[in-house]
Ligand SMILES: Cc1cc2nc3c(=O)[nH]c(=O)nc-3n(C[C@H](O)[C@H](O)[C@H](O)COP(=O)(O)OP(=O)(O)OC[C@H]3O[C@@H](n4cnc5c(N)ncnc54)[C@H](O)[C@@H]3O)c2cc1C
């Protein structure tokens with residue numbers, strides 16, 4: 001790896017208060033320096049409409065991008081990527097596909113009406129965008145193993161939970177009782193229904209919608225209200241993994257704690273406005289934590305100490 005040396009050359013003095021410093025570059029500039037912002041070009045291999053405002057985008061992984069680690073994982077469930085479109089900018093999205101998947105990655109994008117998400121929703125199969133990542137910490141997989149796991153998701157918070165579910169199912173014997181509780185506003189907002197049908201063979205899945213809806217025979221009410229009647233776990237050996245709107249995850253934590261599930265065993269994937277994604281710009285900081293680097297997955301002990 002080349003090493004680049006910089007040295008100040010004689011200063012140019014414009015006024016007594018203004019100086020221009022010219023940097024002398026002692027090596028061939030850029031040689032051996034890894035550009036942490038350099039994205040990869042990827043082609044959209046598939047687009048699937050999941051609801052009126054949510055689409056799944058599948059990208060074929062270029063050779064050498066997202067290489068698998070020693071545990072055969074291409075990323076850790078809970079990690080995210082920055083997807084970019086020329087002229088529109090970049091935005092962070094949780095990875096929704098299986099971490100064992102070697103040929104593609106999926107993201108699930110809700111169109112907020114903002115620049116990047118609406119531009120993404122206008123693209124067609126075959127279009128090229130950029131991806132950076134995977135970034136962030138992801139869920140603490142080895143800590144979750146050997147325990148009962150309650151996964152809780154709301155609305156468009158399903159991508160990291162979907163990826164974690166794929167991991168758990170692939171390693172099913174390493175986990176105790178596993179639940180996925182998923183709450184949405186109406187039946188039209190349920191995402192990745194097909195996947196849930198497959199997962200039902202391995203874990204218990206309970207869906208709920210906010211209020212009664214014509215033709216809906218399942219649970220109604222907020223997802224946190226499902227925990228007491230439906231869940232059977234050993235509190236001392238249970239963990240929770242959540243992703244969804246802040247009010248949902250906060251209300252759920254208040255139900256989990258009295259069951260004996262300590263805050264340090266309740267994990268939540270948090271969202272913050274981001275720019276660099278790699279701990280440089282400070283757009284995502286809260287307390288002493290960088291959501292892009294220390295997170296996006298935090299336990300509630302950390303949230304209590306750092307959240308503003
Ligand atoms: C780690 C992480 C993972 C995420 N995963 C997903 C995902 O899997 N699927 C998905 O659809 N979205 C996800 N998001 C949110 C997504 O990044 C934003 O919706 C996106 O950045 C909006 O970009 P935009 O240019 O379209 O909107 P902008 O033009 O930037 O803003 C449009 C609207 O969206 C709001 N907004 C923008 N960014 C955020 C944010 N980070 N959190 C909350 N509100 C925001 C703005 O306040 C504004 O009201 C994730 C965010 C983070 C930080």
Ligand code: FES
Nearest residue numbers: 277280281282292
């Ligand atoms: S997004 Fe830049 S420091 Fe986190």
